[in-house]
Amino acid sequence: MSDTSPQAVAKFPAPSLGELTVDMKQYFDDNGVLVLENFVSKEACEKLMAQAGSIVEAFDPNEFRAIFSTTNKSHEGNTYFEQSGDQIRCFFEEDAFDDHGNLKQEKALSINKIGHAQHDLDSVFSAFSRNPDLAQVAKDLGMEKPLLSQSMYIFKQPRIGGEVICHQDTTFLYTEPHSCIGMWFAMEDATLENGCMWGLPGYHKAPLKKRHYRNASGKLITEKLDDSPWPEEDRVPLEVKQGSLIVLHGQLPHLSGPNTSDRSRQAYTLHLIDGACDYPDTNWLTRSVDMPFRGFK
Template sequence: MHDTILNQLDRDGFAVVEGFLRDAECEELVAAGLELTRRLPDTPPTVFSTTQPEHEHLKGKYFMESNDKISYFYEKDALDADGKLQVDPSISLNKVGHALHLLHPIFRCYTYSDRVKALCRALHLAEPAVVQSMYIYKNPGVGGEVVPHQDISYLHTEPISPIGFWIALEDATIQNGCLWMARGSHKSGVHRRMLRSPGDRNKCIYDKPAPVYPESSFTPVPVSKGTCILIHGNVVHRSAANRSAASRPAYTFHVVEKKDNNYSEDNWLQEGENAPFLNIYTTSQML
């Protein structure tokens, strides 16, 4: 099995690990995600949308300081022109991140589980560390599109690229916004980077215009509940908006190799006193 995963990741830029979580475990994470919607902060909502011009959400202090917090990001279609909620709070969020793996007992439990440690060993990672985590809602009707991108654009490491762990908590279908992969694109280098602005710590800039990818490059990857998709940091991937009646929640986190590997000082997300990049092998599941 481990050789198959490595071969898939090397050949395609992603690997599908079915049955990674049991149904009851998925349901526990979904319940935790729903509970987060009952604790919405009493602050002006921050929208997360990859289709906004130059990703406006990436320029705010709230986003830039979310590395060591549980922060809330809304769907643009959940708010009216005045920034007021126009849907039920339970379906208003795009995602919550970026330190669930450190600060939330349920998400921490699954992030530092023996199954994750076993997959990291299968990937031959010597000192793997989680640098960010997100609960992604992809709610019916309002779940937004995620445009084609490479994760390494935002979490640049070299020479070893980061690996995304993307876990479907319900069936992910073409209709409700499953992932689409540009198979083999991880072998084409780093196409674009988002960098911290030298003159403003609360702003990021891009080093190049957004690449344009042919639609024919992408293959849908529908998966069943509990499946984990391992995503090479350089593979181009996207997902469509969810205009169906079915939700498509996912829990995702990104792992980097710390041994003999450079994590860029220009990345928006940096290690901090309250958000250390902990070795997965030696980190407890419990808070």
């Protein structure tokens, strides 16, 4: 938020037992983003990638051909997506189908993401998500009662991996006061060529621009709170190696471009909220009374 050119985001080595240093915490406070390299092992990444592949393999594309797109909002208005808060469901890329409704390429190369409760319903995802080191990071960032609210496994498929428009996670996981934190794990190297994330360091201190919620009739709507655009000149690429963890403040604007390369950019995202805060029942992501949000244990 200055007149100078944006600086590259600093990268820190993974802290021992997840205990953040004073410098790490200060950097997150100042910038709204924290990159921790080698947070998880190559073996852990490969195990999660294999499990994601198994979920896709078991998925019947005729069950529901839901497309996920942040550009045209094609996923909104269908119950398959809107009732996925306590399910494991697969969503296709926008360009996965031809004009006749047939997949252009094999199923495994057509899925956009898996969401949104595999961290609770799948033992491999649960073990990865409930890492004690990750719980320590959440504690060091001031979360009193961290709850694992949402998970997404994102494939960013070669050549058809869709753009994710600039957004703030608190728009979708709103608490009073705001408490959302995103934990983004690179399952593969994320580069400019295959659609790495971009962030706007420091802009987490700006007001929330949108609120996505269910209105009185239960329909999902997005309310604009501030129409001013995010300054493109302050965007910084977040290129990281496999195993890196990118921690995102819930109000940090971030985005990613399409993947036009011939390499995927798989990633796993876990969103936390603080159970000490109020989570309105108007939020889009809801759960049955039998499956409340859980913490790290």
